[in-house]
Amino acid sequence: MRVEAERRRIRRLSLTPLIDVVFLLLLFFMLSSTFERYRSLEMDGGAAGSAAAGHDVLLLRIAEDGGFDLAGGPVGADELVERLVAIAAGQAVRLAVLPRTETALDHVVRALEAARRAGIRNVVVVK
Amino acid sequence: MRVCTRIAPVREENLVPLINVVFLLLIFFLVAGALRPFATHGVEPAATSSIEAGGDPANPIVVALDGTIRVSGAVVGLDRLAGHLGALAGSAPQTLHIVADRRLPAGLMLQIVESLGAAGIRDIRLVTIHEAGA
Numbered sequence: 001m002r003v004e005a006e007r008r009r010i011r012r013l014s015l016t017p018l019i020d021v022v023f024l025l026l027l028f029f030m031l032s033s034t035f036e037r038y039r040s041l042e043m044d045g046g047a048a049g050s051a052a053a054g055h056d057v058l059l060l061r062i063a064e065d066g067g068f069d070l071a072g073g074p075v076g077a078d079e080l081v082e083r084l085v086a087i088a089a090g091q092a093v094r095l096a097v098l099p100r101t102e103t104a105l106d107h108v109v110r111a112l113e114a115a116r117r118a119g120i121r122n123v124v125v126v127k
Numbered sequence: 128m129r130v131c132t133r134i135a136p137v138r139e140e141n142l143v144p145l146i147n148v149v150f151l152l153l154i155f156f157l158v159a160g161a162l163r164p165f166a167t168h169g170v171e172p173a174a175t176s177s178i179e180a181g182g183d184p185a186n187p188i189v190v191a192l193d194g195t196i197r198v199s200g201a202v203v204g205l206d207r208l209a210g211h212l213g214a215l216a217g218s219a220p221q222t223l224h225i226v227a228d229r230r231l232p233a234g235l236m237l238q239i240v241e242s243l244g245a246a247g248i249r250d251i252r253l254v255t256i257h258e259a260g261a
Contacts (some may be wrong), residue, residue, distance in 0.1 A: 015142055022146065026153045033160030039178040040224055040252035045240035062233070101234030108233050109173035109255060117177050127237045 041112055044124045058087060060115075062099040066107040077110060084118035094122045101127070165189070165226065168197055173229040175255040184224035184254045188212075192228040194235050205239060209246030222250040 061069040068075045075083050087093065097111050108125060115123045164183035170191055188208070189197040196203050203211045212223070223243060227236055240251055 015146065019142065019146055019149070022149050022153060026149055026156065029153065029156035029160065032162055033156050034163045035160055037161075037180070037257040038164065038172070038184055039175055039255050039257045040181055040184055041175060041178060041255055043225075043240060043251050043253045044249075045237060045244050045251065099233035099237075101232060103233040104229065105227055105231045105233055105236055105253075106173045106229040108236070109175060109229070109253065112253075113175045113177060125233075125237060125240070127234060 041109065041116070043112065045126075056092075057094045057096050060095060060097050060111055062097065062103045062107045062111060064100050064102045066104070066110075068107075068111065080111070080114040081117050084114055084120060088118050088120050092122065093120055094124070095120050097123060097125045098127070099125070166200060167226065170226055170228045171230075172226055172254050172256050174258045176258050178255065178257065180257075184226070184252070187224035187226045187254055190225060190227040190231060190236070190239065192230055194231075196239070205242060208239070209243060209248070212243075212248070213246070221248070222252065223248050224252050224254050226254040 058071055060071075063069065066077065068077060068080055070080070070083055071087075084095070095115050097108060097115075099108050099111075112123060112125070164185075165187055166189070168189050168191060170189055186199060188203075191197070194205075196205060196208055198208070198211055198215065225236075225239070243251060
């Protein structure tokens with residue numbers, strides 16, 4: 001009996017299916033990935049009247065144009081953290097953030113972040 | 128005049144450089160990007176720079192600039208929001224993430240927070256975008 005040794009054919013592997021799959025993966029990751037890093041910021045809406053309950057409440061008003069008004073005096077956005085640190089210094093301060101109805105959320109977030117940086121944990125946003 | 132009618136030989140293009148580039152792009156997106164944790168529906172959250180990283184916000188509600196509230200893609204009115212969230216989770220959730228547009232009027236936002244608070248959801252977190260520097 002003659003056994004014929006099968007001759008191995010050297011053939012180049014077709015790259016097309018591989019490219020198809022890689023393209024699909026690339027499309028998927030391009031469409032579903034994001035380069036933004038999300039953070040979350042606690043926002044205490046506060047019960048009605050809770051801001052007025054204590055006597056050591058610091059009031060931070062925010063105007064429609066983003067102007068801050070801390071305890072009755074205007075404060076620039078860049079010096080807000082310093083002022084809050086100076087006032088809070090060591091003592092437990094409650095901060096009530098009072099934006100106008102039309103104030104953009106951006107400014108409220110800026111105020112909340114400044115309070116956070118100043119180490120004030122007890123912050124409520126009131127209306 | 129002799130017209131040359133030579134047919135160009137049909138040759139398979141060399142695909143290897145193309146594959147190299149596509150592979151590099153794929154690896155770039157895999158390494159540098161992260162999968163989008165939620166659909167933003169065109170909402171731009173406010174930016175913060177000093178908040179340390181936590182986990183990605185799970186299942187946030189999305190508030191568009193016109194006040195439209197979306198819960199996992201479906202538009203829900205403010206009056207039915209708390210009930211809808213309770214029905215989704217089985218009971219009223221303790222923590223709720225809100226993705227709100229940076230230009231959203233604060234009054235509208237407080238109205239939403241207030242009605243959630245009335246439904247027993249007190250731990251409300253506002254989702255922001257981290258910006259380096261400042």
